[in-house]
Amino acid sequence: MSNVPELVLETMKSAEARGFKLSCEETVGRLLAALASAVPPGGRVLELGTGAGVGAAWLASGLGHRSDATVLTLERDPELAATARELPWPEWVEVRVADVEKELPELGRFDLIFADAEGGKWSGLDLTVAALRPSGMLVVDDMDLSRYQSTEHRESVTRVRDSILSDPRLVAVDLPVSSGIMVATKRHD
Template identity: 30%
Template sequence: MYSDDIHTLPPAYADIEAASQTIRFSMPSDRQTGAILKMLAASKPKSKLLEIGTGTGLATAWLLAGMDADSTLTSIDNEPAYQAIARQVLGADDRLQLVCTDAGNWLETTDQTFDLIFADAWPGKYANLDATLNALAPGGLYVLDDMLPQPNWPDGHGDNVDKLVRELEGRHDLHLVKLAWSTGLLIASRN
């Protein structure tokens, strides 16, 4: 029977998931989001990818699983304890650069462009949006998750989501699709 259940997980996913549970990490990307990240990364051979919000590395593992040997992934987080898990489990992959810093400041000063940006943190999504989209190469993909109400949303956060979606829909340099699937995905392609 056709279903959207995810059974094939990236290498080391179980190790990251177990370590995440040990430290009670409560903001993981779900497996459906991971599966689409893997597929989107695979569609961008010889590319540069950016993940804003490494967390413990669950989504990072999916992105790496989809990337070819000639692609690179820069993943940024400001929480060393979370990113330490990603570093321990995934750090030997020479395609991965883990950066522990304030993503907002990093976005505002980078001159790099990326073929895929997965924004899973406040910077890159609700803050520093222009800097983030300026870092998106033509034909690049901008991917957001958690666009549908989540149990950990603070009061009033739905207004932030609505404002962001209106802003993205009003841009003439993006084509976007909103998916009421998984945690709510938004995928945009830059002209």
């Protein structure tokens, strides 16, 4: 892995040390960093599903040394959130323990959302789309059906894909790379 930001390397080491194997893949991370770099001044970034913090580290790295934007990452598992909080985050990154579907309606609007948890992606997707600002971008990974053996999981992924592609509020693309990535932009009302 060449040119991987230091914060990402630290989160990857932490994830590996704890045996956490569900971190976002490098291609997804690089996409997140690229999209985060375009967040406007005063912008807000949200990650649903912190895990060990790798996705949040890519998002923060994309923002660079900007202090005019914020990253909020939500994790329902208190132990995973505690692990992520141990990392050397910039002061404008917040790791919060939360039930995504309960918190999301109260969080306001975001310029970029990475939906990487069941809550907000497999269920509550409408809440996630509603939390996007006009021109806000949504990234959803783990959409490659071949990764799932369970009929239930395959149906959930298909439902999410179909919802994103058919939502009139969104302009979306399904990218068959890495773990399967979808990117959508929210239309102006």
